[in-house]
Amino acid sequence: MLRASAMVACAGLLFASSGCIAGLVGALGQQIDRGKKLDVPAQYDGLEDKTCAVIVNADYATLVEHPQVVGNITANVAFRIHQYVKGATVLAPATVLDWQYRTPQWRALPYGEIAKELGVDRLVHIDLYEYRLNPTGNSYLWDGVAGANLGVVEADGLAPDEFVFSTNIVVKFPDKEGVGRESAQRTDIERGVLTLFVQRASWLFFEHIEDKYPNK
Numbered sequence: 001m002l003r004a005s006a007m008v009a010c011a012g013l014l015f016a017s018s019g020c021i022a023g024l025v026g027a028l029g030q031q032i033d034r035g036k037k038l039d040v041p042a043q044y045d046g047l048e049d050k051t052c053a054v055i056v057n058a059d060y061a062t063l064v065e066h067p068q069v070v071g072n073i074t075a076n077v078a079f080r081i082h083q084y085v086k087g088a089t090v091l092a093p094a095t096v097l098d099w100q101y102r103t104p105q106w107r108a109l110p111y112g113e114i115a116k117e118l119g120v121d122r123l124v125h126i127d128l129y130e131y132r133l134n135p136t137g138n139s140y141l142w143d144g145v146a147g148a149n150l151g152v153v154e155a156d157g158l159a160p161d162e163f164v165f166s167t168n169i170v171v172k173f174p175d176k177e178g179v180g181r182e183s184a185q186r187t188d189i190e191r192g193v194l195t196l197f198v199q200r201a202s203w204l205f206f207e208h209i210e211d212k213y214p215n216k
Contacts, residue, residue, distance in 0.1 A: 037211060043204045044152055044165040049087035052122035053096050054078040055114065057107060062131050069131055071097055072194055073201075077124070080202035091120055111153040112160030123153040125163070126201065130170075133189050140181055144173040144193035150201055167204065171196040 054077045056070045063070065075093040082090040099118060100106055106114060115123040130147035134140075147170040151163030173192035174184070203210070 036213075037209045040203070040208055040210050042206050043167065045205070046152065046154065046164070047081060047085045047088045047122055047124075047205050050121040051089045051091065051119070052081065052124060053091040053115070053118045053120045054081065054093065054124045054126065055096055055100070055118075056126045056128060058128040058131065062128065066131055066190075069128070069194070073126060073128070073198060076194070076198040077126070077201050080198065081124070081205055084202070084206040084208075086206075091118055110161040111151075111163070112155055115153055115155035115160065121154070121156050123155065124205075125151045125153060127151075131193075133186065133193070142174060142179045142181070142184055142189045143177070144189045146171050146193050146197040148197070148201070150204065165204075169197065169200050171200055 054074050056074045058066075058070050071093070074096060078090045078093045078096075081088055096118065103109075103117070106117075109117070111123060111125060114125075115121075127149045128146065129149065130145055133142060133144045135143045147168070149166065149168055151166040153160060153162070154164050157164060171193060173189060173196055
């Protein structure tokens with residue numbers, strides 16, 4: 001027969017083991033939860049079976065410092081809509097960019113007039129109000145940010161000059177502070193910012209899978 005002290009010791013060990021197991025199970029559960037994916041529906045599904053165009057606006061300073069950014073966003077958002085939105089016919093990005101170049105006053109036109117000029121039912125308008133790769137005044141650190149207001153115009157709707165859907169998009173890359181020039185190349189930061197932005201912008205229009213906790 002076990003002595004009382006031995007029984008107490010065994011009970012203590014059993015309790016400690018149970019606590020460790022519970023802690024391990026809890027940690028595993030949190031890890032599994034962090035790795036979960038979510039099926040997310042489109043926030044705007046009105047591009048299906050419609051003709052549409054993606055047009056991007058940026059201020060003069062952004063166009064000078066990052067001359068490729070408007071073309072990159074236009075082409076990649078348009079491609080993903082074409083690829084994933086059922087029945088969507090997307091106007092070629094080159095056609096849109098050429099029209100913008102030949103129509104310098106296009107920003108002053110009503111949205112419905114832009115859609116009419118481009119000959120589409122839907123206009124995806126992206127106003128890129130912020131785009132940078134470094135903190136303001138510090139070229140030695142990387143801190144990529146892209147921010148835009150995105151709106152959709154229904155040219156065949158009751159209010160063709162107004163957005164029927166609008167939202168704000170802000171992405172940052174890298175996701176940690178203090179990354180210096182010795183740790184990453186400019187092309188890596190730009191690719192990261194653009195990839196995240198295009199993904200977020202295009203996801204608005206079709207069902208997709210997202211991480212439950214994207215920042216974990």
